[in-house]
Amino acid sequence: MKVKPSLEQAICVLMLLAIQKREIPLHSTLISQRLGLSDSYTKKVIQHLSRAGLVRSVSGKDGGFVINREPDQITMLDVFNTIEGTGPFGVSSGLADHVFGMSKDPSFDACYHMGRLDEGHNPGDAKEEALAIFAEAEKSYRDKLAASTLNELCPHRDGKLITIDWTPWLQAKSDAQAQGEVEQ
Template sequence: MKMSHAVEQSLVVLVMLALQKDDLPVKSYLLSDRLEVSESYLKKTMRKLVVAGIVQAIASKEGGFRLARPISKITLLDVYQAIEGIGSFIHSTQLADRIFLSQQSNKRIEDVQQALEVATNDVLTVFNEAEQDFKNRLQNYTIAKLLGHINVDGFDKIDWRQVHFTVN
C-alpha cells in the first residue's frame, strides 16, 4: 500500500489549524509556505478536506481555512479517506489466472482453475482483513489524541497569520 504525501500534509495542516489562535482562518498561501508546497497543490488537498467536512473554507478578505468540527471528532480515517478515497485499496488483476490457466491443457484447466480460485480467495481475504484492521486503527485515533502529546492547555496558541518563516 502506498499513501500520498497529501495525507501527512493534511495532518500537519489540521494540527496547525487546531493550534491557531482564536480559531481565526489561515490563508492557503501561509499554509503552503510553511509546508513548502505549491499553493495550487495545497488548494487541491484543502478542497478534499472541505468536501469531507473536516475543514471549512471562509471566503472573505480575512478568510482562509479553519477546522469545521472539534478535533475530538476528526479521525485519521476521516483524513485518509478524504485524501485517498473511501474505496478499497485491494484490487486483483487476475494475473495468476492469465499466467497459469494459459499454460494448462484443456483436461487440467478445471483443476487448476479451482485451485487458483481457492488460493486467490484466501489471499484476498487476508488482504481485506488487513485493510479492515488498518482502517479500524485509523478510526480510533483522533487529532485530539495526536495533540494529546502536547500539553495544549499549557501551549500558547499560534497566530499563523503573524508568523514569518525563513526558508533555509
C-alpha cells in the same frame, strides 16, 4: 501499500488549523509557506479537506480556512479516506484464473494428463484466500486509523490542546523572507 504524499500534508494542514484560534481563519498562503509547499498545491489539499467537511473556507478580507470539527472528532481514517479514497486495497484482475485455470482447459490435460486439480488448490481458491488476507489487513489498518484522532497528534499543555494565532508569526517570517530576497 504506499500512501500519497498529500496524506501527510493534509494531516499537517489539519494540525495547523486545529491549534489555530477558531475565530481567526488562516490564509492558504501562510499555510503553504509554513509547509514549504506551493500555494496551488496546498489549495488542492485543502480543497479535498473542504469537500470532506473537515475544513471550511471563510471569505472576506481576513478570510482563510478554519477546522470544521473538533480535533477529537477527526479520525485518521477520515483523513486517509479523504486523500486515498475508500476503495479496497486488493482487487483481483482475474489474472490467476487466466494463468492457472489450466485444469479447466482440455488441452492442458491432454498434454500433462493431470486431470482436475484438487479443489483446495485451484487458482480461484488461492485468489480468494489472497484477497481475504488483504481484506483482513485492510480492516486492521482502517480500524487503527479509526481509533486514532487528530487531537492525539496536536500539541497540548496541561492536558489541553494549545491554541494560538499562527498569522503574526507566519506573516513576519514571510515578510523577512521577502526582504531577504529583495536584498540579494
